[in-house]
Amino acid sequence: MRIRFWLKTVVVAVCVLGLTMPAFAKKSAQKDNLVDVKTAWVTGQESFPVWLAKKQGWDKEKGMNIITTVYGSGNEALEDFSVNNWAIGGLGAIPTLRGAKDGNMLVIALANDESDANAVMVRPGSPILNKKGVASSYPNVYGSAVDIRRKSFIVTPLSSSHYTLIKYLEVLGVSPREVDVKFIDQALGLLSFEHAKADAAVFWAPYTFMASGKGYVTASTAYDVNARLPIFIVVNKAYAEQYPEITKNFLAIYMRGIHWLLNAPRADVVKEMQTYYKDVFGLDYSETMLDLNFNVFKLFNLAKQKELFAAGENGVSKVQAWQESIAQFVLNYGSVHKSLEKNIIGSKYVVPTFINMIEESDLK
Known part of the structure; x- marks a missing residue:
């Protein structure tokens, strides 16, 4: 796992001699x-x-x-x-x-x-999209404390998606303990989100591209919450x-x-x-x-x-x-x-x- 992981199935092996x-x-x-x-x-x-x-x-x-x-x-x-x-x-x-x-x-x-490749994504019509710019210093962020509390979020643990979520919650004044965090791998997370296993999911590219292609909406990117x-x-x-x-x-x-x-x-x-x-x-x-x-x-x-x-x-x-x-x-x-x-x-x-x-x- 890394800050960004593109396609798990692709590994190019190059012969490497031992280096001392x-x-x-x-x-x-x-x-x-x-x-x-x-x-x-x-x-x-x-x-x-x-x-x-x-x-x-x-x-x-x-x-x-x-x-x-x-x-x-x-x-x-x-x-x-x-x-x-x-x-x-x-x-x-x-x-x-x-x-x-x-x-x-x-x-x-x-x-x-x-930073712009990592995003909190929701379904069209989600209540998280009801308000935008509640925190004046973060005008592009959708959501409010009321709309976020008790919602469930899919993230990959100790990754850029996890970090993005923590910064997103921080901007909206919500503790991680006030939401339901589901730790799932990115590929499985996208599949789970398609089956309505959570209210929101945090993806990195290319999963952000895939999720957008399925009609899901970005509530915030990492850049939007100053998570570089x-x-x-x-x-x-x-x-x-x-x-x-x-x-x-x-x-x-x-x-x-x-x-x-x-x-x-x-x-x-x-x-x-x-x-x-x-x-x-x-x-x-x-x-x-x-x-x-x-x-x-x-x-x-x-x-x-x-x-x-x-x-x-x-x-x-x-x-x-x-x-x-x-x-x-x-x-x-x-x-x-x-x-x-x-x-x-x-x-x-x-x-x-x-x-x-x-x-x-x-x-x-």
Whole structure:
């Protein structure tokens, strides 16, 4: 399970050699003396910049051979991370917390923000839709305390959908104890919701797309209740300390891919994305589905990333603040041992070091 989980049945297996700490950046005899950089991803949009880099040969330009493994979930990726089988990758906020709690993971950039892809959804005619903007600071949120209390909600436990629900209830002044929370997997949750097993359900993409296609209505997205849900670029802390130049060069390549996504003609982007999903995951994505992706998954250019990672007046960056809110959720509803709390409180593992090394010239 991760902040976002696309299609459970799709797992692309890439042969991965065992990686030990001293051999993190060993030379590849088959790759013209390039440095192998082992990376990890979960099925979705965020590995596209790496795919594009391989296709264009950008990694070779930087003296690297990027090796990609795609996992079925963030938890699967973390199992391999714990034995040093990959150095850099993309993870959702909650899997990142699990990786950071042991003190050996750093967040160095944003892959995207999926806050608009997570939504509290109800049936047409639901009383939850009777009122909108009851909390003046959240004008797009449907519902009121009266209409929400004693209602039942389907969510996946300790996930982005669970976090979204908690923030939604908080905005409306309702305690989780005042509603009936049904913990169900996303796919089964959608089926259960179709059979009227709950008053509302909280989904992430592509289940939000599926639910919308069935006529269900969004009462609130995570973004609407300020529950920001980033997908992070993370790195093994020991690797980053041992190989800062490789880490910086990888991030430069990744940001070059994001720059292309944000600036290339949409027709070119859609064509490449369709090829990417087909080649990597065996998925045929229509232009409509890809447009939905671009509408709900926010990308950040280099200047915006530097802004979001910069410390504010209180010494905390916006990215740290997002993650700190999620950390509090995990500490309240998860099972983090007290001795490990110090590694996630304050989100000190979110660092601007490497994004600040990247220049606009690296993106061309």
